[in-house]
Amino acid sequence: MRRAFLALAARDIRLAAGIGGGGGMAVFFFLTVVAIVPLGVGPDRPVLELLAPGMLWVGLLLASLLTLDRMFQADVEDGSFDLLSMGPLPLELVAVAKSLAHWVVTGLPLVVAAPVLGILLNLPPERMPLLVMAMLAGTPALSFIGAVGAALTVGIRRGGLLASLLVLPFYIPVLIFGVGAVEAAAGGFEGQAGMQAMLLLGAISLASFVIGPLGAAAALRANLR
Amino acid sequence: MSLTAAQRFHAYANPARFMALSDRLLTPLWAAALLTIAVGLWFALFNSPPDYQQGETVRIMYVHVPSAWLAMFGYSVMAFASAIALIFRHPLADVAAKSAAPIGAAFTFLALVTGSLWGKPMWGTWWEWDARMTSVLILLFLYLGYMALWAAIEDPVRAARAAAVLALAGAINIPVIRYSVVWWNTLHQPASVFRMDGPTIAPSMLLPLGLMAIGFTLLFLALHLVRMRAEIMRRRVRALRLARASSSEA
Amino acid sequence: MTTSDLRLHVSDLACIRGGRVVFEGISFEAGAGEALVLTGPNGAGKSSLLRQIAGLLDIEQGTIALTGGDPERGIAEQAHYAGHLDGLKPPMTVLETLRFWAAFLGGAAGGVETALEAMALAPLADLPAAYLSAGQKRRLSLARLAVSPRPLWLLDEPSVALDAASVARLRAFMAGHLAGGGIIVAATHLDLGLPVARELRLGREVAA
Numbered sequence: 231m232r233r234a235f236l237a238l239a240a241r242d243i244r245l246a247a248g249i250g251g252g253g254g255m256a257v258f259f260f261l262t263v264v265a266i267v268p269l270g271v272g273p274d275r276p277v278l279e280l281l282a283p284g285m286l287w288v289g290l291l292l293a294s295l296l297t298l299d300r301m302f303q304a305d306v307e308d309g310s311f312d313l314l315s316m317g318p319l320p321l322e323l324v325a326v327a328k329s330l331a332h333w334v335v336t337g338l339p340l341v342v343a344a345p346v347l348g349i350l351l352n353l354p355p356e357r358m359p360l361l362v363m364a365m366l367a368g369t370p371a372l373s374f375i376g377a378v379g380a381a382l383t384v385g386i387r388r389g390g391l392l393a394s395l396l397v398l399p400f401y402i403p404v405l406i407f408g409v410g411a412v413e414a415a416a417g418g419f420e421g422q423a424g425m426q427a428m429l430l431l432g433a434i435s436l437a438s439f440v441i442g443p444l445g446a447a448a449a450l451r452a453n454l455r
Numbered sequence: 456m457s458l459t460a461a462q463r464f465h466a467y468a469n470p471a472r473f474m475a476l477s478d479r480l481l482t483p484l485w486a487a488a489l490l491t492i493a494v495g496l497w498f499a500l501f502n503s504p505p506d507y508q509q510g511e512t513v514r515i516m517y518v519h520v521p522s523a524w525l526a527m528f529g530y531s532v533m534a535f536a537s538a539i540a541l542i543f544r545h546p547l548a549d550v551a552a553k554s555a556a557p558i559g560a561a562f563t564f565l566a567l568v569t570g571s572l573w574g575k576p577m578w579g580t581w582w583e584w585d586a587r588m589t590s591v592l593i594l595l596f597l598y599l600g601y602m603a604l605w606a607a608i609e610d611p612v613r614a615a616r617a618a619a620v621l622a623l624a625g626a627i628n629i630p631v632i633r634y635s636v637v638w639w640n641t642l643h644q645p646a647s648v649f650r651m652d653g654p655t656i657a658p659s660m661l662l663p664l665g666l667m668a669i670g671f672t673l674l675f676l677a678l679h680l681v682r683m684r685a686e687i688m689r690r691r692v693r694a695l696r697l698a699r700a701s702s703s704e705a
Numbered sequence: 706m707t708t709s710d711l712r713l714h715v716s717d718l719a720c721i722r723g724g725r726v727v728f729e730g731i732s733f734e735a736g737a738g739e740a741l742v743l744t745g746p747n748g749a750g751k752s753s754l755l756r757q758i759a760g761l762l763d764i765e766q767g768t769i770a771l772t773g774g775d776p777e778r779g780i781a782e783q784a785h786y787a788g789h790l791d792g793l794k795p796p797m798t799v800l801e802t803l804r805f806w807a808a809f810l811g812g813a814a815g816g817v818e819t820a821l822e823a824m825a826l827a828p829l830a831d832l833p834a835a836y837l838s839a840g841q842k843r844r845l846s847l848a849r850l851a852v853s854p855r856p857l858w859l860l861d862e863p864s865v866a867l868d869a870a871s872v873a874r875l876r877a878f879m880a881g882h883l884a885g886g887g888i889i890v891a892a893t894h895l896d897l898g899l900p901v902a903r904e905l906r907l908g909r910e911v912a913a
Binding site for chain 1: 756763778782784785790791793796805806808809810
C-alpha cells in the first residue's frame with residue numbers, strides 16, 4: 231500500500247512538472263499578480279510595505295487555486311481514475327497522495343517565490359523568515375481543503391471556476407492567521423500574537439490533512455458512481 | 456548565380472545546410488565572445504576609474520547595462536523571427552524565435568538582479584518601482600508567457616503559430632507599456648527617483664562598456680546557435696520516434 | 706490464480722441511470738476458466754453491467770459476489786477493468802506507464818516484461834504515449850492487465866482500434882488467462898474463438 235501511495239504521488243509530481251503540466255504556471259501567476267499591485271496602488275514605498283503581507287497571501291491563495299481543478303479532473307477525463315479506484319489504496323489515501331503532490335508542485339514553489347516577491351513589495355528583510363515559516367505552515371491546508379473543492383466539481387464543465395468559488399471561503403482562516411503571523415512581528419510583540427497565529431496555522435493544516443481527504447473521497451464517490 | 460533572392464533565402468532554411476554552417480561558425484564565435492568579454496572585464500575591473508560619486512560599485516554597470524541591452528535585443532530577435540515565421544513560413548524562423556526566448560529571459564533576469572545589487576548600496580533598497588525597472592520586469596513577464604505558451608502546446612507547428620502571434624503582439628505592446636509606465640511613475644513620483652542614465656559617460660568607462668556590450672552580443676549569438684541546433688535535433692528525434700512508432704508494426 | 710473454485714455470482718441485478726431502467730433481473734454465474742460474452746444493442750447496458758461488477762457504478766438492486774478468491778480483498782481489487790478510455794498520460798513512456806501500474810496495483814516481479822511481451826510492445830518501450838497510434842494505445846492499456854495478476858477481467862470492447870495481428874495476440878492473451886483459471890466478462894462483437902465462451906444477451910429479452 232505504501233508502494234502504491236508513493237508511486238501515485240511521484241507520478242502526479244512528474245506529470246505536473248513536465249510539459250503541459252502547469253507546474254510552473256502557479257508561480258508565474260503569483261509573480262504577475264504581486265507585480266501588478268504597485269502599478270495599481272502606486273510605487274509609494276511605505277504604502278507597499280503596509281500592503282505587502284496581505285498582498286503576498288492573497289496572491290498565494292489565488293495562485294494555488296489555479297491548478298486545483300486538474301487534481302482529479304485530468305484522471306477522470308482520461309479514464310485513469312477508474313483504474314486508480316480499483317487499486318489497493320482507499321480513495322481517501324488517493325486524495326492524500328494527490329493533495330501532497332499538489333502541494334509539492336504548487337504550494338512549495340510559491341513559498342520559495344514569496345521572499346523574492348517580498349522584495350518587490352518592500353517587505354523588510356527581517357520579516358521574511360517569519361513570512362516563509364507562516365506560509366510553510368499554512369500552504370498544506372490550501373491543497374488539502376482544495377482537494378474537496380476539486381472533488382466536488384469533478385465532471386462539471388467549467389468546474390475550475392466553480393471550485394474556486396466553493397473553496398475560497400474556506401481559505402479565509404488561513405489568510406487571516408497567515409497575515410496575522412507576519413503583521414504581529416511588525417508590532418514588535420512577536421512572542422505572543424505571532425506565535426499564536428503560527429500555531430493556529432499549523433492546527434488548520436493538520437485538521438485539513440484529516441478532514442480534506444475524507445471529504446474529497448466522499449465527494450468523488452457521490453459524483454462518479 | 457541563377458538563384459533568385461527568394462530561392463537563396465529558402466536555401467538557408469534547409470536545416471542540413473544550417474547545421475553545417477552553424478557548426479563551422481560556432482567555434483570562432485565562442486572564441487571571439489569569450490575573448491572580448493575577458494578583455495572587457497579586465498578593463499572594467501582593473502583599468503577604469505571608480506565613479507566620483509558611486510565609487511567602486513559603478514563597475515556593476517559593465518554587466519548590468521549590456522544585460523539590459525541584450526534583454527531588448529533578444530526580444531527583437533524573437534519578434535523578428537516570429538514575423539518571418541508567420542509571413543514566409545520559413546522553417547528555421549520559429550526555431551530561431553523559440554531558441555531566443557530563454558536566452559533573452561536569462562539576460563533580462565541578469566539585468567534585474569544586477570540592477571537590484573546595484574540599487575542596494577545606491578538607493579538603500581533592493582527594488583524601486585521606477586519606470587525603467589518596472590518595464591524590464593514586464594519584459595521578463597512577456598518572455599515567461601511566451602515560453603509557457605510553447606511549453607503548453609504539444610504539437611510544434613501549432614505552438615509555433617500561436618507563439619509567433621504572441622511575440623508580435625508583445626512587440627507592438629512594448630512601447631505602449633513602456634510609455635504608460637513612464638507616465639504612471641512621473642505622476643506619482645517626480646524627480647526623486649535615482650536617474651539611471653547617470654552623468655555623461657567618460658571615455659575611460661565607455662571603452663570597457665563597449666567591449667562588454669560587443670562580448671555579450673557575441674555570447675548571445677553563440678548561445679542562440681547552440682540552442683537552435685539543439686532544437687533542430689530535438690525535432691529530428693521527435694520525427695524519428697514518431698516514425699518508429701508507425702514502423703514497428705511491420 | 707491457483708483457486709479453481711473461483712466463481713462470480715450475479716443475481717437479480719438492475720441498473721437505473723437518470724431515472725431510466727437500463728436493465729433489471731440480470732442473473733448469471735461464471736466459474737474459473739470461463740468467459741462470458743455480453744451482447745446486445747447500443748444502450749442495452751453492457752458497459753454499465755461491467756462497471757457495476759468493477760464497483761465503479763452503484764448497484765440499485767441485486768447482488769454481485771465473487772467466491773473462492775482472496776477473502777481479504779473486494780471484487781474491485783481482484784478485477785481488471787478495461788473500458789473505452791485508455792487511461793494513458795501522453796508524456797509517460799510505455800515502460801513508465803507499465804511500471805507505474807505495476808507499483809500501484811502491486812504487480813509481481815517480471816510482470817512488466819510479461820506485459821510488454823504479451824502485447825508486442827517491447828520495440829515501443831521508450832516512446833511516450835503521445836507518439837502512439839490509437840491501436841498501440843489500446844494495446845498498452847490492455848497490457849496493463851498482465852502487470853498485476855488478478856483473476857477477474859472485465860473488458861469493454863477490447864478489440865476496438867486493433868488490427869488483425871493484434872486481435873490474434875489479444876485472443877491468445879485472453880486464452881492464457883482462462884487457462885490459468887481466470888474469469889473473463891467481455892462486451893464484444895469479436896468472435897473470441899475461445900472454447901468456453903457463453904453469451905449473455907442484454908436488451909429486450911434477457912437470457913442467462
